[in-house]
Amino acid sequence: MTTIDFAKTLNEGQYAAVTHEGPPQLVIAGAGSGKTRVITYRIAWLVQERGVDPSAIAAVTFTNKAAAEMKGRVEELLGLYPLRAFIGTFHRFSLRLLRMYGQRVQLPKDFSILDTSDQMTLVKRAMKSAGVPDDSFRPRAVLSAISSAKNQLMGPARYEREADDFFTRKVAAVYQHYQALLREAGGVDFDDMIRLSVQLMRTQPTIAQRVRGRLQYLMVDEFQDTNTAQMALIEELIGTRGHLTAVGDEDQGIYRWRGAELANILEFEESFSGAEVRKLEQNYRSTQKILDASGALVAHNEKRRGKVLWTEAGDGEQILVFRARDEKDEARWIVNALEGLTDELSYGQMAILVRTNAQTRALEEEMIKRGTPYNLVAGVRFFERAEIKDLVAYLRLIRQPEDRLSFERVLNRPARGIGKQTSERLYELSTKKGMTPWALLASGLSLDPISSRGKKALQRFHDLIVEMQRLSENLPIPAVLRQIVESTGYVAQYDKNDPDDVARIENIDELLSSAQDFVEQNAYASESDDLLSAFLDHVALVSDTDGLGRGGVSVMTLHSAKGLEFKAVVLAGLEEGLLPHFNAKSDPDDLEEERRLLYVGMTRAEERLMLTVCRRRRMAGTYQDQDESRFLAEIPGRFLAVEHSSELFESPQRGYGYGSNRDSGGGRYGSAPRYGSGATWTTAGGSGPSRSSSSTSGGDKDRRVDDVYSFFGKAAPAGASSASGSTSATGGGTSGGAASKPPSAPAPMRLPFEPETPKGGAIKRGARVRHAKLGVGKIMHIEGSGANARLVIYFEGVGRRKLVAKYANLDVL
DNA sequence: AACCATACATTTTTT
């Protein structure tokens, strides 16, 4: 371990934050200003320079990913492994408290953790028993009301007292029942974990004292995202003597809708008297133009302290704005533009960010069509997939067969002849006897109104679980899982020719390897002699498999882009209704959050930033005319270079001829011209977006968008793209030519893997293949790798099909 | 118990 030269490695502000002593400090860390650095170096500094015992330090984050990264960095810095400081999520921290002292707040010894879908089940049930029909309110709305009550530390009793309208009164009733069901199930939901931790600290002085005595230094990441309950927990942990370093950025607060209180960061000094606040404004990520443009945007917000980011990286390129006809046109342009950047960048360094997941479709289709490698960061999270939840439920049953939710979940999965009749009678009977269904099965009591067939099936189920319990005593977790899969016929139920089923099988394989990982990681952890319980906790708190494959353009929502950075970023769909979103336009606070969302998106970009707008967009099946986002007008024109789709002018009678529309509207957000027209920017004949305009300087007061018309309007299209000759610069998508038919020979793709092939040459993107039944087609997209790879193939005359490499039996032509 | 038709909604996501 080498000694770290803190003063030399850190900039002035960072150094001050890292070496701060005394009262609570708030570090306002602008985007890309090295916030993780501050936390990690501070831990290192405390240990190395101040001789603090690592176990007296805790750093709390929101995501496992952030925690893992932090932990890794500190371990590397200090050369200590494993590091005995707590570095983890709020929930994991709370879990640790509750596993130790949970009984003090009336939790059972081995309570289980419910995920969102479990919660949903309970809410629906609670609605029923509270006499609130589930068609009167959406269960989801009720659940989120309960959740937000919990986030504000409001229990059912107080909620009921304060309920003053129809909806909240109903929710109050459901809340009560919901808590009863939770208790019955012996579980806590995510919100309760925090709430009960606070309760524990507040009602058990002895324990609180012990906890505070042990925890000397607390660091909180993404402080702007904390909710009331989390804030209360922080206060309880700090007490009057602890050291707190809170790091955050109010301009990046985008989780108001799930309870985050910006006030926690805005009013820090009021909450912690004597607090010190410092700002980190030097940015190490983006060009100055990106910083200035995004800074000008977010300056429109009122709820902020205010800061101005700067960089030594230089001005950089103009921000490109493209006005598209519709989402297909938009997708085409984006893919073209990104392709144009491949001279300098790899696809893995690029991202397309959207406001809603639905926007993803058109983009994905275009990339499949063009053979552009991409990875979609979205979809169902790993541990919420049905097959995974089923197998985990089996594990839970093994540990605790009384676990009602898990019991119900797998009782007939895969189907084993325990239908609705049988299960309902079982549940009725168990209620009548006042036992859990499992206890009833185990008791050997008569199951009478149940059919003899049902009884046999139930007996077999019971024996199966008992057998698994027996096996689990001597087998490691992965082996137990394999045994479950085997004995239940879980995989056997799948059709190996169905790509969806194959994906499920793969997920199960992944579960097995994640169990294997876990066991290896905890090979020496003697404190948790109960590995199975630890694994189940782990599963409940880790939602994704993380680290989706790199090597392609990342496509994701603005929310999931937080914390990431890319060389080139496209923000798609800068339209009213989308950004700001419909549902966020009436409340000024919501509107500010939408602005922050755009700010977060813009500040993800290191070198290139592009914004796109559609004139109309297909939403929920029908085309809607779109207005461009008011936020665009808040970005000073001198940073922008605007380009229009030539398609905008192809059918004037449709009414999206741009200039006329704008003028007639009189400008909903003020009529001043908003952009530097920057019309001279083009990729046509150039080398893609790498060539930016030199004539987009200020003084754009009188330029009209119509300038663009004369430039692009009629002349440029078809010729321009073909004139560019090289495949890498395909006319920026503005030409009708490029738009109507994609280039016939997409650039060769570098795949992170080369799947094995059954016959003939290599299966790779763009390869032509023959299928026995479907004929000849072209591979457009590959998901997964090796023989299990799922292929998207366009068959001539048949259309798009999804196949699995090893079963498709393809001949490569 | 699997299957199909119909209704329905559809911001954002972590733990």
Add this chain to the structure above:
DNA sequence: ATGTATGGTT
């Protein structure tokens, strides 16, 4: 358009 949830049918 598309996925999910539900209810009725086979």
